[in-house]
Amino acid sequence: MAEVIKIGIAEWKQTTAPNKLRTAGLGSCVGVILYDVRLQVAAMAHVMLPDSAIARKHQTIEVGKYADTAIDALVASLKRAGAGRLQAKMAGGAQMFQFKYENEAMRIGERNAEAVRNALKAHRIPLIAEDCGGHNGRTIEFDVATCALSIRTVSVGTKEI
Amino acid sequence: MLSEFEQDLLKELGNIGSGHAATALSTLLAKPVTITVSSAEMEPITYLPERVGGPERHVASVLLELGGDISGMILILFPVDDAERMVASLIGSTFSFRTADELGQSAWEEVGNIMSGAYARALGDWLDTPISIQVPATAVDMAGSIVEFVVTSVQPEEDAALYIDTTFRIDEKVSAGHVLFLPTHGSLERIKQRLIGHG
Numbered sequence: 001m002a003e004v005i006k007i008g009i010a011e012w013k014q015t016t017a018p019n020k021l022r023t024a025g026l027g028s029c030v031g032v033i034l035y036d037v038r039l040q041v042a043a044m045a046h047v048m049l050p051d052s053a054i055a056r057k058h059q060t061i062e063v064g065k066y067a068d069t070a071i072d073a074l075v076a077s078l079k080r081a082g083a084g085r086l087q088a089k090m091a092g093g094a095q096m097f098q099f100k101y102e103n104e105a106m107r108i109g110e111r112n113a114e115a116v117r118n119a120l121k122a123h124r125i126p127l128i129a130e131d132c133g134g135h136n137g138r139t140i141e142f143d144v145a146t147c148a149l150s151i152r153t154v155s156v157g158t159k160e161i
Numbered sequence: 162m163l164s165e166f167e168q169d170l171l172k173e174l175g176n177i178g179s180g181h182a183a184t185a186l187s188t189l190l191a192k193p194v195t196i197t198v199s200s201a202e203m204e205p206i207t208y209l210p211e212r213v214g215g216p217e218r219h220v221a222s223v224l225l226e227l228g229g230d231i232s233g234m235i236l237i238l239f240p241v242d243d244a245e246r247m248v249a250s251l252i253g254s255t256f257s258f259r260t261a262d263e264l265g266q267s268a269w270e271e272v273g274n275i276m277s278g279a280y281a282r283a284l285g286d287w288l289d290t291p292i293s294i295q296v297p298a299t300a301v302d303m304a305g306s307i308v309e310f311v312v313t314s315v316q317p318e319e320d321a322a323l324y325i326d327t328t329f330r331i332d333e334k335v336s337a338g339h340v341l342f343l344p345t346h347g348s349l350e351r352i353k354q355r356l357i358g359h360g
Contacts, residue, residue, distance in 0.1 A: 009207045009309060025216030025305020028313050048313055096310035097224050097298040108313045137306025139217055154219055154302055155259075 004141070007031075010065035012045035014077050017145035024139045026092035028109035030067070030116050030132070033090070033142045033149065034074045034125065036083035042144045043078055045070035047092075049108070050115035067115035075123055086125050089149045089161065090116055091140050093132040109133065129161040167353065172201035175325035175340065178283035185275045190250055192332040200326045206312045209322060213238050213339045216305025221245075221258065223273030224311060225297040227281055230290040231352065233344035234315045235277050236308070241301060243329070243336035247272055250332070258301045273297050280340060288355050308341070315343045323349075 002018040009029065015021060017040035023031045026046070035042035045064045052066035063069040078086060093113030099106060113132040120127055129149065131138070136153040143150070152158045179196035187194040210216035221244035225235045239247075241258060248256040248268045256265035277297045285292035300307055312322060322343045329336040344352055 009210065009305075011207075025210055025303040025309070027302075027306030027308070027310035029309050048309065094306065094310070096300050096302060096307050099226070099295070099298050106314045109310070135300075137303035139303065 007044050007046050007064075009046050010048050010062050012043060012064035012070055012073060014041065014043035014074075014081065015144060016041045020141050020143050022139070022141040026138045026140065027094055027096045028092070028112060030090055030092040030109075030112045031138075031140045032070065032074075032088060032116050032120075034071075034078055034086050034088050035142070035144065035147055036078065036086055037147055038085070039081070039083050040144055041078060041081050041083055042142060042147075043074040044142060045074055047112055047116060050111045067112060067119050071116065071119035071123060071125075075125070086123075087147075088120050088125050088127045089129045089142070089147075090127065091131040091138055091149065091151050091161070094134050094136055094138070096135060096137065098135065131159075131161055167203075168201055171203075171323060171325070172198055174284065174287055175201045175327070177287055178280035178325075178340070179327055181279035181283045182276045185279045186272070186331070189272065189275055190247065190331065192250065193330075194332075195330045196338070197328050197330075198325055199328055202324050204322060204324045206309075206322055209308045209312065209324070209341070210305035212324060212326075213304045213308060214240070214337075216303060218304040219302075220304045220307065221269065221299070221301045222307045223277050223297050223299050225273075225277035225281060226295050227284075227344075228293040228295070229285075231284065231288065231292055231344060231348045233342065233348050234311055235280050235284075236311050236341040236343065237273065237276055237280075238304060238307070238339040238341075239329075239336060243334075243338075244269065244272075244301075246334070247331065270297070270299055273299050280342075284342070288352065290355075311341070311343060315345060 007023040021044040030047045063073040093109035139152045175198040183196040251268045325340040
């Protein structure tokens with residue numbers, strides 16, 4: 001039986017085919033999936049913030065919350081499961097509100113997406129497809145068997161990348 | 162998270178803000194409006210999407226940025242249908258956010274402006290400190306996507322937000338609205354100190 005594994009804000013989970021990985025209501029956050037096509041194993045994180053350096057001292061770091069620690073965790077976990085050549089897909093990083101006067105903090109979506117791209121580069125993982133930016137929330141579902149990422153928005157409907 | 166005492170203070174603050182908002186909304190809509198606060202809590206941010214009806218719940222939202230002594234944001238969420246009904250009664254014809262209806266859109270912005278302003282004023286009066294506000298921004302989308310954007314842009318290092326559950330009764334129709342108040346870290350500490358001073 002295929003299961004749909006749900007990932008909440010700042011969480012990450014791993015599974016194998018025929019299961020699917022799903023995260024709902026991505027706004028400025030980024031959903032990133034690392035997968036091994038041959039082994040049919042994949043892991044998804046719901047990344048909230050670009051960099052774990054922002055965490056206050058002595059605070060326990062939730063690894064799924066930050067782009068850098070999330071990618072490290074996904075790579076380590078997939079390698080432990082025997083994954084070889086990893087590939088990536090990602091979606092999210094939207095700017096949900098448009099303000100007259102914008103400050104740097106409000107560009108958080110863009111910064112999240114950029115941080116994920118950089119972390120992937122650092123691990124030499126090719127980014128196969130992405131759907132980032134814009135002003136829409138997204139719900140995404142990754143089918144581990146086909147490696148297709150379906151993306152649903154309220155205004156546009158569903159598409160696949 | 163919050164002590165019972167702090168929860169009561171937050172609820173009182175929510176009540177005062179809701180009172181102001183109900184009066185303003187009632188004048189605007191020319192209909193009886195009551196807003197009651199059912200609970201006020203400090204919630205871990207990861208729970209917030211569930212608290213506002215689930216991450217994919219289609220909502221209409223208003224976001225107001227606060228400046229001055231207390232900085233942060235006020236976010237008000239309504240189920241889309243309820244927001245559309247409010248706008249329809251204001252413009253006197255049916256309204257859907259899916260159509261590019263400028264009159265309806267600006268009416269919705271006015272509703273947002275009045276309501277979020279009422280909460281901001283209540284907060285300022287209660288804390289006895291001037292709070293400056295900008296024109297609010299609006300968005301209609303999945304609740305989760307809106308909440309996480311606001312949480313991460315206001316208080317990226319914070320793990321919890323102040324949360325007020327409200328019930329709106331407009332013209333005898335009931336709607337569950339949610340009001341989130343997200344102070345920046347320094348402001349939350351200042352608010353707590355002043356709240357305790359008030360008690």
